[in-house]
Amino acid sequence: MSRKFSLAHLTVLGCRPPEVIYIAGMAGYDYASLRPIPMRLPGEPNYDLSEDMQLLRQTKQAMRDTGVKIHDIELARILDDVDVSEYEPNIAVAAGELDCRHLLSSVWTADKARCMDQFAKLVDIAAKYGMTVNLEFVTWSALYNLEEVMEVLNAQKGKNIGVMIDMLHFHRSRVKPEELDAVPKEWFNFVHLNDGPKEIPDRGDVKELIHTGRDARLYPGEGGIDIAGIMSRLPDVVCSVELPHTERSRVMGYAEHARRCLAYSKKYFEEHNL
Numbered sequence: 430m431s432r433k434f435s436l437a438h439l440t441v442l443g444c445r446p447p448e449v450i451y452i453a454g455m456a457g458y459d460y461a462s463l464r465p466i467p468m469r470l471p472g473e474p475n476y477d478l479s480e481d482m483q484l485l486r487q488t489k490q491a492m493r494d495t496g497v498k499i500h501d502i503e504l505a506r507i508l509d510d511v512d513v514s515e516y517e518p519n520i521a522v523a524a525g526e527l528d529c530r531h532l533l534s535s536v537w538t539a540d541k542a543r544c545m546d547q548f549a550k551l552v553d554i555a556a557k558y559g560m561t562v563n564l565e566f567v568t569w570s571a572l573y574n575l576e577e578v579m580e581v582l583n584a585q586k587g588k589n590i591g592v593m594i595d596m597l598h599f600h601r602s603r604v605k606p607e608e609l610d611a612v613p614k615e616w617f618n619f620v621h622l623n624d625g626p627k628e629i630p631d632r633g634d635v636k637e638l639i640h641t642g643r644d645a646r647l648y649p650g651e652g653g654i655d656i657a658g659i660m661s662r663l664p665d666v667v668c669s670v671e672l673p674h675t676e677r678s679r680v681m682g683y684a685e686h687a688r689r690c691l692a693y694s695k696k697y698f699e700e701h702n703l
Contacts, residue, residue, distance in 0.1 A: 627653020
């Protein structure tokens with residue numbers, strides 16, 4: 430099996446989109462996964478390609494220079510105070526200018542009716558541009574596990590939907606690999622590949638959950654997550670390596686960290702015949 434790999438923007442978050450693409454090309458990735466939808470979080474860079482035309486031109490040039498394609502963009506969050514229609518300019522640019530076909534979403538509102546309404550609206554918007562909307566459960570978000578994500582997806586009428594499995598969140602939300610068997614195979618478009626400690630913090634320890642998720646993920650094989658058990662139940666999808674590690678990036682630089690992410694990933698897959 431010839432796996433395809435993408436470099437997730439969160440792995441090298443301090444890099445602008447063109448730099449992500451050049452690093453991905455030098456390291457040997459097939460794709461890059463960009464983060465152009467503004468997160469509006471403290472310290473989070475703004476890489477909005479729908480507003481910064483110079484950055485968009487540089488991004489497209491990097492794609493031409495390297496041959497690296499854009500696999501997916503993020504993050505279309507379902508929130509209490511933002512309407513998903515605000516994401517349409519980012520979706521339009523990603524699809525029309527970057528030939529991107531997948532959008533990542535997650536839910537951060539406890540209002541179930543709003544979640545259902547806004548996600549359905551997002552699916553309709555993405556469909557206009559030929560994009561899928563892939564819903565991720567994050568251990569400290571409103572949708573905590575696979576069961577809750579499936580409830581949202583099963584209510585959708587659109588065909589352009591999917592579930593995105595992140596190894597760390599899958600493990601920390603205590604989802605069992607066999608639960609994946611109930612998910613339609615066509616709903617899997619890509620995964621987030623990473624590793625983490627076997628020990629699972631209490632869900633109420635949000636500070637620790639966020640710290641590992643944002644700053645201290647491990648290379649595949651370094652931690653205690655049953656990556657092989659998860660991947661063996663999935664079809665041959667693109668592995669977007671989302672592996673932020675603040676200290677390693679500081680010491681060795683983003684480019685070397687990204688290279689090691691891919692090297693460890695390929696080694697793990699070879700050792701486990703995946």
